[in-house]
Structures are given as structure tokens and as C-alpha cells.
Amino acid sequence: NTHIAEVKAFNAESKKEVEAFRIKYLGKKGILNDFFASFKEVPNDQKKAFGQAVNALKNTAETKVAELKETLEGKQEEKGIYGDLSKPGEPIEIGARHPISIVKNQIIEIFSNIGFNVSEGPEMEDDWHNFTALNLPEYHPARDMQDTFFIQTDPDILLRTHTSSVQVRYMENNKPPIRTISPGRVFRNEAISSRSHCIFHQVEGLYIDKDVSFADLKQTLLYFTKQLFGKSKIRLRPSYFPFTEPSAEVDIYWGLETETDYRITKGTGWLEIMGCGMVDPNVLKNCDIDPTEYSGFAFGMGIERIAMLLHQIGDIRMFYENDLRFLEQFKSSF
Ligand code: PHE
Numbered sequence: 534n535t536h537i538a539e540v541k542a543f544n545a546e547s548k549k550e551v552e553a554f555r556i557k558y559l560g561k562k563g564i565l566n567d568f569f570a571s572f573k574e575v576p577n578d579q580k581k582a583f584g585q586a587v588n589a590l591k592n593t594a595e596t597k598v599a600e601l602k603e604t605l606e607g608k609q610e611e612k613g614i615y616g617d618l619s620k621p622g623e624p625i626e627i628g629a630r631h632p633i634s635i636v637k638n639q640i641i642e643i644f645s646n647i648g649f650n651v652s653e654g655p656e657m658e659d660d661w662h663n664f665t666a667l668n669l670p671e672y673h674p675a676r677d678m679q680d681t682f683f684i685q686t687d688p689d690i691l692l693r694t695h696t697s698s699v700q701v702r703y704m705e706n707n708k709p710p711i712r713t714i715s716p717g718r719v720f721r722n723e724a725i726s727s728r729s730h731c732i733f734h735q736v737e738g739l740y741i742d743k744d745v746s747f748a749d750l751k752q753t754l755l756y757f758t759k760q761l762f763g764k765s766k767i768r769l770r771p772s773y774f775p776f777t778e779p780s781a782e783v784d785i786y787w788g789l790e791t792e793t794d795y796r797i798t799k800g801t802g803w804l805e806i807m808g809c810g811m812v813d814p815n816v817l818k819n820c821d822i823d824p825t826e827y828s829g830f831a832f833g834m835g836i837e838r839i840a841m842l843l844h845q846i847g848d849i850r851m852f853y854e855n856d857l858r859f860l861e862q863f864k865s866s867f
Contacts, residue, residue: 536564540593544601551601558594565591629864633734633852636840637716640736643760647753649712649738654699656718660689662698666819667776675775680722682731692720695833696737697776703739704820709827710742716836727848734836739812741822741829747779747811750830754809758785761839768803777810777831785842793845797838804842807834 540558545551558564568587575583630638641651654662660671669676679694699715707713716736723729740749751769759765766786774780784803789795798804809832814824837849844863846852851859 536590537593540590540597543597545605548602548605551598551605554601555594555598559591559598565594627864629860629862631852631860632840632844632846632863633836635863636836636843637734637736639761640757640834640836640839641714641716643757644714644738646760647712647756649714649740652699652703652713652715653717654693654696654702654715656693656720657684658691658693658698660691662701663691663693663695666701666816667697668813668815668819669775673775675773682720682722693717694721695719696735697831697833700737700739700831701816701820704741704817704822709822709829711829712740712742714738725850727850730837730849730853732853733849735833736836737831737833739829739831741812741817741827743827745811745828745830747830750809750811750832753830754783754807754832758806762787762843769809772808772810774808774810776813776816777808778813780808780810783807783809783832787842791845793847794842796847797841804838806839806842807832809833 536558543554545554556563560566565587568583568590572580572583572587645651663681664673664676665671681694682692684690684692696715696717696719699717700713703711703713703715714736715738717734718732719735720732723731725731738753740753754767754769755765758767762785764786768784768786769781770784772780772782782805784805786802787794787798787804789798789800789802794802809830812829812831817824817827817829837852840846840852841849
């Protein structure tokens with residue numbers, strides 16, 4: 534009976550312990566065989582009770598061994614599927630925002646601080662919004678400046694080549710004063726290299742009100758470059774865009790501190806970061822805004838280029854390869 538109590542109380546953590554227990558009771562030289570061997574020495578009147586007690590012990594021991602084996606195997610299965618459920622949890626990996634999104638959000642923040650809102654439009658555009666309304670009528674030679682992807686055979690439908698199309702839509706639907714920036718993806722049928730890609734991102738800006746001058750444009754650019762780059766040594770080079778007059782290209786002086794600076798600025802320290810100008814009166818007219826009453830400026834920049842400078846990225850293709858070793862470096866809170 535003491536044996537039965539011991540068997541019932543037994544517990545095991547491992548299969549090894551169960552096996553040792555089985556050998557102790559049920560093995561060839563185990564306790565039970567000893568009992569069976571001593572059976573003949575038991576006085577006849579006690580044989581029945583003795584036999585019953587030994588059989589009860591045998592049954593109890595066998596049941597116990599079977600039970601323990603089953604629960605231990607069950608636990609092992611659980612471990613196989615779920616790991617050790619008593620362990621503390623593994624930390625969850627936190628993702629990173631894409632560098633294009635980070636820089637886009639920074640640009641939006643800077644302009645929203647001076648009263649610009651954000652406007653968006655379709656990536657698939659019609660000819661009017663991407664070209665004609667922007668003072669680029671059919672057969673205008675400047676259309677060739679933007680290598681356009683057309684949608685199958687319909688020459689009226691295309692992938693927008695700039696987000697100036699959003700500015701047209703905005704002017705059509707809103708009356709001045711207008712202060713809006715239009716971030717978005719644009720498409721150009723260009724050869725892919727370390728410096729250019731056929732899909733990239735732009736932020737364009739538009740400011741229309743009474744008495745807006747080129748000086749306002751320049752001050753806005755100085756403010757913007759100071760906020761984003763921490764420095765605002767810029768130069769404006771006369772340029773040409775059909776939708777602005779006069780037009781200029783904006784270069785920022787970045788310096789040549791690193792090899793990447795050298796590569797991105799082609800060894801000059803200067804990098805062209807955007808185009809800009811005073812909105813052409815024809816564009817205002819096309820959007821039902823009276824150019825004798827209102828004037829304005831516009832600008833447009835490529836986000837990739839700016840992100841390359843800010844984050845020292847030497848090849849534009851890195852943005853689209855989804856290589857985690859690249860993306861994980863942008864665990865930023867912006
Ligand atoms: N839309 C021009 C481009 O994509 C940039 C630009 C915008 C230039 C506004 C002048 C004014 O190249």
C-alpha cells in the first residue's frame with residue numbers, strides 16, 4: 534500500500550525519469566517481480582489478499598507510466614509548433630518608412646508651416662491637364678522634353694510626366710488666393726541609370742494671389758532650402774518652361790565633403806534641385822483665372838534627388854529595389 538501511494542504521487546519532467554520509474558517497478562529486476570517471486574513464501578491464507586494487492590500495484594504502475602508518457606509527448610509536440618509557451622515573447626520587428634515617404638513628409642511639413650495645403654490628382658492623365666492647359670499645345674516642340682508614356686493607342690490618355698497636372702486641376706476647382714503643393718508619382722520614358730529612373734516622385738508648388746512677384750518666389754525657396762537642408766546657398770539659373778515666364782532652375786550648393794557628394798553633384802558641389810518661375814498668363818487664362826488681376830509662381834522638384842543628397846544615396850535605383858538592408862536604415866519617426 535505504501536508502494537501504491539508512492540506510484541500515485543510520482544511525477545516526471547522527462548522521458549528519462551519515466552523510464553527509470555518503469556524499470557524500478559515493472560522491470561525484470563523490479564519491485565513487482567520481487568513480489569511475484571516471493572508469492573510462494575506467503576502463507577496460504579494470505580495468498581489471495583497478497584495477490585490482489587500486487588496486481589493492484591502492477592495496474593497502477595502501468596497506468597502511471599502510460600499517462601506520463603502521453604503528457605510528455607504532448608508537451609513536446611506543443612514545443613515543436615509553438616516553441617516553449619512559458620518563455621517571454623520575442624520582440625516584434627518594427628518596419629521603417631520608405632525614404633521617399635520620409636522626405637516627402639518633410640517637404641509637406643515645411644510648406645504647410647507657411648500656409649500651403651496638399652493637393653493630389655490622378656497618375657493617369659489626359660492631354661489637357663498634363664500639356665495643353667500648361668501652354669503646351671499640340672505639336673509644341675517642348676513636348677519632346679518630357680518623354681511620355683501613352684496608354685496603348687489613345688494619344689489623349691497618358692501617364693503624367695509631372696504633377697503640374699494637379700496644379701491645373703486645382704486652379705480649375707479653386708479660386709485665388711491659392712497656396713498648394715502637389716506631391717506624387719510621375720512617369721517618363723527615360724533610360725534607367727544611377728541618376729534617373731522612368732518612375733519617380735515630385736512635389737510641385739503653386740502660389741497665386743494679387744501682386745505675387747519673383748522676389749516672393751526667391752524668398753520662399755530660401756526659406757525652404759534652409760529648413761530642409763539646414764543651409765540655403767542657392768543660385769537661380771535662367772531656364773525655359775512653357776508654363777512659366779520667366780523661368781529658372783534652382784541649384785543648391787552642397788559642397789564636396791563625401792564621395793557621394795562628389796558623385797551626385799558630378800564633382801561641382803552644386804546640384805540642380807528644382808525648376809520654377811512665374812506662372813505664364815496663358816496658363817492662368819486656361820484655368821479661368823484673370824491674369825490682369827492675379828499673378829503667381831510655381832516650382833517643381835524631384836523627391837529622389839533631394840533624398841539622395843540628404844541621405845547620401847549614390848544610386849537612384851536603390852529606392853525601388855526593396856532591399857531590406859537599405860530600407861532598414863530609415864527607421865525614423867517622421
Ligand atoms: N513641371 C516641371 C518639371 O516637371 C517642373 C516645374 C514646375 C518647373 C513648376 C517650373 C515650374 O520638370
